[in-house]
Amino acid sequence: MSIQNGEWVIISRVNLKDKLTFFKSLRFRIMVILVLIGIFPCIIATNVVVRGYENRxxxxxIMNVRNQCEILCNSLVTEDYLGNTFSDVLNSELSLLSNIYNGRILIIDSDFKVVKDTYDLDVGKTSVSKEVISCYEDKKGQTQYDDRNEYIEMTFPIDDRDTGEIDGVMLVSVSTHEIQQNVMILEDQGILVIVIVSLLVLILGYFLAGILVKPFLRVTHAIEDVTDGYEDQAISVPDYTETKQITDAFNKMLTRVQTLDNSRQEFVSNVSHELKTPLTSMKVLADSLNGQDNVPIEIYKDFMQDITMEIDRENKIITDLLSMVRMNKESQTLNFENVDIGAMLERIIKQLKPVAAKRSIELILENTKPVMAEVDEIKLSLAFTNLIENGIKYNIEGGWVRVSLTSDRKYFYVSVADCGIGIAEDQQEHIFERFYRVDKSHSTEVEGTGLGLSITRSAIVLHRGAIKVNSKEKEGTTFQVRIPLSRQI
Ligand SMILES: Nc1ncnc2c1ncn2[C@@H]1O[C@H](COP(=O)(O)OP(=O)(O)OP(=O)(O)O)[C@@H](O)[C@H]1O
Ligand SMILES: [Mg+2]
Known part of the structure; x- marks a missing residue:
């Protein structure tokens, strides 16, 4: 039972989440916009019609009541009603008028005394109202409409024909209750129209929005298919410019991911191959020693030397791989310090001098002025060591390698030039790839893993620097490096 309760809770949560997702969806938003677009004109139209009717x-x-009251007022003056309020004809006319318009008529004399009230409530009482006073002062009637209390109030002066003075005021109140009732009926009808229009737009909007968002759902399904592995090709939903942009961006990302995956696979197979080669050589050497009896000690020594060389090679590959991995991993942890670049290059050259001397290669350092820069010395040393080492390795007997250092206000520049074998034009773009070595058959004479330039470039890029190569076969190679003087990260 408790488990069932638990399940029910989970299901209801999922439903709630689904509902919330719907309210956040493009479909729901399109529906809301359509409903608003539909409702607003209806509200405005209803308002215009209702207010127009009310005003009219x-x-x-007012016009009807005023006309009749003015005629009646004339009769009151002619018959001198204020002098004789018992005129049956005039009294019945006053009653008739107040009955027709469901109103009340008060006749007030110059002493503000009510001489006639069609409701017979206030006769003889004093009535000092604002409207009556201003009628006496302005000598003309006034009209006021009170829509909240649903009546129109009008005043008419009763003047003396001979003197022109105002002898009394006729105060008329007319009910507008029936007009307000009509207004309410019209408003109710307007609301009904708005509700019906909203429902129709809502239903229509639901289906219309469904059609509009369909291409986006197709994009989602296409991406899901690719993610689930049913498709490994580019997706295409060209229905809208937006869906085309999304699919194009996705395809670009897919290509990039595929390229990365290919390069990862290639890297793994290269690493395995490179690591296997020295092992195979060692096994061949060891097997041939094992397969022979009474091997002379010289041959033993010779073979063991070869095995040691292979072990060194294996060791170098592993060291290079580790430096490369560290270079990629520790991008955020560069150990910046103020380094004298000229001194650093001098140290490297000193270390490599014995190697160069073996082939009578001259190492020259040209630096015009001292350069101090904020760099990671260990990582940059690794980079420049490889460049100078390459200059020695891929050089001719008795050649030279020239290292020069210059700077401006933002960068320092190191160039490593040699007069060696050079690199063919079509090979130059590949030399920074991992394990890439130009001319494999030639490379067997010169030791190396093909990781050096990849490590060099990573170190330079980590410093927000740049490297470029200029080379001509059989003439020589120049690597140019540019690195900011102060840290950029
Ligand atoms: N100065 C140069 N002159 C001619 N060829 C070069 C020069 N520098 C690099 N190359 C070519 O580019 C390839 C890649 O160089 P890289 O430094 O990456 O590897 P490597 O020197 O073969 O091995 P490693 O540096 O890992 O010991 C080299 O094998 C070589 O063919
Ligand atoms: Mg190298």
Whole structure:
């Protein structure tokens, strides 16, 4: 039971999440926009119609009442009603008028005393209202519409024909209750129209939005298919410019991932091959020693020397691989310090002098002025050692390697030039690849793993620097390096 409860809770959570996802979806947003677009004109139209009707009905009512009241007022003056309020004809006309418009008429004399009230409530009482006073002052009638209390109030002056003075005021209140009722009916009808339009737009919007977002769902499915491994080709959903942009960007990313995967596979197979070669040689050497009886000690020594060389080679490959991995991994942990670059190059050259001397190669260092820079000395030493070492390795007997150092305000520049065998034009773009060696048959004479320049470039790039190569076969090679004087990371 408790497990069932637990499951139910999980299911309900999933449902809630699904619902929230729907409210965040493009489909829902399109629906909301369509409903708003549909509703707003309806609200405006309803308002215009209702207010238009109200204004028109009220001004018509005012016009009618005023006309009749003015006629009645004339009769009141002619008949001297204020002097004799018992005129049956005028009283019945006043009653008739107030009945027709569901209103009330008060006649107030110059002492603000009510002389006639069609409701017969206030006769004889004093009525001092703002409207009556201003009618006396302005000598003309006034009209006021109170829509909240649903009535129109009007005043008409009753003047003395001979003197022109105002003897009294007729105060008329007319109900507009029936107009307000019509307004309410119209408003109700307007709301009904708005609700119906909203529902129709909502249903229509649901299907329309579904059609509009379909290409995006197709993009999602296509990407899912690629991710699940059903497709390994580029996807294409050209329905909209946006879907095309998304799929193009995805295809670019896919190509990049595939390239990375290929290079990883290639790297693994290269590493295995490179590590296996010295082992194979050692096994061949050891087997041939084991297969022979009474081998002379000289041959033993000779074979053991070869085995030691192979062990050294294996060791160098592993050391290079470790430096390369460290270079990629420790990109954030460069150990910056202020280094005298000229002195650093001098130390490297001193270390390599014995190697160069073996082939009578001259090592020259040209630095015009001292250069101090903020760099990781160990990593940069590794890079320049490889460049100078290459200059020696791929050189001719009695050749030279020239290292020069210059700087400007932002960078220092190191160039390593040699008069060696050079690199063919079509090979130059590959020499920075891992394990790449120009002309494998020639390379067997010169030892190396093909990792040196890859490590060199990584070290330079980590310093936000750049490296380029200029070379001509049989004439020589120049590597030019540019590195910022101060740290850029
Ligand atoms: N100065 C140069 N002159 C001619 N060829 C060069 C020069 N520098 C590099 N190369 C070519 O580029 C290849 C790659 O150089 P890289 O330094 O990466 O590897 P390597 O010297 O063969 O081995 P490692 O440096 O790992 O011992 C070399 O095998 C060589 O063919
Ligand atoms: Mg090298």
């Amino acid at each position: 009905a009220v001004s018509l009512r």
